Amino acid sequence: MWWEKKGHLKVNDENHLSIADHDACALAGEYGTPVYVYNKQRIIDNFSAIRNAFRKHTDNFRIHYAMKANSNPEILRILHKQGAYIDAVSPYEAKLAIDSGFPAERIMFTGTSVSNTDLKMLVNDDIFINIDSMSQIKRLRKFAGKGLNVSLRWNPGMGAGHHGHTITAGKHIKFGIPESKLDLAVDEVISAGFNLVGLHQHIGSGWLAEDVPVFLDTVDKTIAAAVKIQDKIGHDLEFIDFGGGPGIPYSADDKEFPLDIYAKGICEKIASSTLKDAQIAIEPGRYIVGDAGVLLLEINTVEEKNVPIIGVDAGFNTLARPSFYGSYHEMIIGNHVLSKNTKEYMIAGNLCESGDVFNENRETLRKLPVPREGDILVILNAGAYGYSMASTYNSRPKPRELLVDEGKVKIIRDVEW
Ligand SMILES: Cc1ncc(COP(=O)(O)O)c(C=O)c1O
Structure with a gap:
């Protein structure tokens, strides 16, 4: 079978x-x-397959497990032992990750329609915030001191996913800062006194081999945007996060996800850019546990x-x-x-x-x-x-x-x- x-x-x-x-x-x-x-062994093998695909090209990467895919604490503990980081989409996920053994510094929060209560919880728990909107930058100023390290999630204008509900970039999408506002968002981060250390994209969930070319186009766009940001802020970004999304075969007609092409594409594009010292981050969920x-x-x-x-x-x-x-x-x-x-x-x-x-x-x-x-x-x-x-x-x-x-x-x- x-x-x-x-x-x-x-x-x-x-x-x-x-x-x-x-x-x-x-x-x-x-x-x-x-x-x-x-x-358990299959979870470890899937995580290792991703890690090995990147290790062929670089050691400067980290894998944030998108815990929304499956947040059972035992599964979190397995992945913690494997060296995973965490992608959390609510402060409650972040707390659950901490309770399951992840140190706060291994957790990144990427939320949408984030409330003041959410922001307060995240700041109190020392969770790194990947900012999704101008409003969030403005409101975060009230709860966080100057010098806070943050990153920006932008919308690179193209998305992919197994269903319209899981495409998270492109037109008519609520996530991230659109290209036309990215400059303004960087200004707002600077004026808040925050320290911009990363740029993030997540184009969608559950895409397969046929979508890898679109994904790699967004990698190019994100790298170009990050280079512009670096020029503007006058210091290097510490990381570029390319989000999650690699799919799995659900039927006999679906092909295995081409991990090697995906990892090679990201690593080579970063290596040939002026961001070559920036750490690569990715956020797979489905691929690890699906x-x-x-x-x-x-x-x-x-x-x-x-x-x-x-x-x-x-x-x-x-x-x-x-x-x-x-x-x-x-x-x-x-x-x-x-x-x-x-x-x-x-x-x-x-x-x-x-x-x-x-x-x-x-x-x-x-x-x-x-x-x-x-x-x-x-x-x-x-x-x-x-x-x-x-x-x-x-x-x-x-x-x-x-x-x-x-x-x-x-x-x-x-x-x-
Ligand atoms: C910000 C973010 N990162 C990562 C993921 C994980 O996606 P997947 O489970 O398809 O890898 C999602 C899910 O949509 C997400 O919203």
């Missing part, structure tokens, strides 16, 4: 899915469903309504991506993985909403083997923007999370209301 990966996902001798050598159906039986299961997690659900209903229905024991309260973005997630029957896909179904969640299906939409049915009630439905690539977007809608609890760690299975978060 296209999603099988050594040491991670495979089909075992009983025709069951196994994750890090643990039978997914046995885990569902022991810990109940719905349940997220993550493989394929490291699966969601196990129990099939409770198999029935012909006006379409064939497979009913499961979770909904978009547990995994929002299909309903929210129309995202494709590979689904398999965990206890007969290799059976032939013979029939098309609507995979129906248990919330009172017609849009609560795990198909990309209600009309696009999914071909699967004919299941029995009691079978386990596995949703793959659920490690990123899965639990972290979960809610208690319909007053249903959030699911348990498990980590397979060196052969042992740990509950890393219990069922929560």
Whole structure:
């Protein structure tokens, strides 16, 4: 199967899915469903793959894990041990990172529509602030003394992402300082007495090989903007942050993200610019945790309504991506993985909403083997923007999370209301 990966996902001798050598159906039986299961080694391997791709070109880089993708404290601790930094998008994420072992100096906050309460919390906790708006610079003056190190997030005018909701640069986008205002923003930072040490872009989330050329164009634009800023402020910027966004294959048609082309492109462009001593920062989230997690659900209903229905024991309260973005997630029957896909179904969640299906939409049915009630439905690539977007809608609890760690299975978060 296209999603099988050594040491991670495979089909075992009983025709069951196994994750890090643990039978997914046995885990569902022991810990109940719905349940997220993550493989620690896969998280480490994904992080290492990014690090190694950059190390071929430079040592002057840092990887901020975008914790919005999955902020389970145990996962944060794993990545802290790997030497990650943190990209936090709320002061509460920053606090959670600190509680999970990250020193404040390894955390960068990049927010939007940031309130005064947020700013006060960040300043009190000594969190580095990457500024997103002119308003934020003006209001930050009230809470922070002169000499505060800050960076600016700008909008390089082009974006990419797996869905319109996740494109974060270009026209009609709320994030960052537009090109036409960047000069003014730098003036405002200077007049506030802050010390401008970096420039940041994040063009969107979940883009793949075909978007790398657009991304590299924005890298050029950001480098050119940073050079202009350096000339204006009269000192070198300490870092340039190129944001997150590298995607993962969610279906057999998606190609692996070309990490080498991406890392080489950034590193060579920086090396050939006058910013060559600036540290490169990136902020991947999905790439690190996305394929490291699966969601196990129990099939409770198999029935012909006006379409064939497979009913499961979770909904978009547990995994929002299909309903929210129309995202494709590979689904398999965990206890007969290799059976032939013979029939098309609507995979129906248990919330009172017609849009609560795990198909990309209600009309696009999914071909699967004919299941029995009691079978386990596995949703793959659920490690990123899965639990972290979960809610208690319909007053249903959030699911348990498990980590397979060196052969042992740990509950890393219990069922929560
Ligand atoms: C500022 C910022 N950095 C990084 C990311 C991480 O994106 P991804 O998980 O696609 O790598 C996001 C998510 O959209 C973001 O908003």
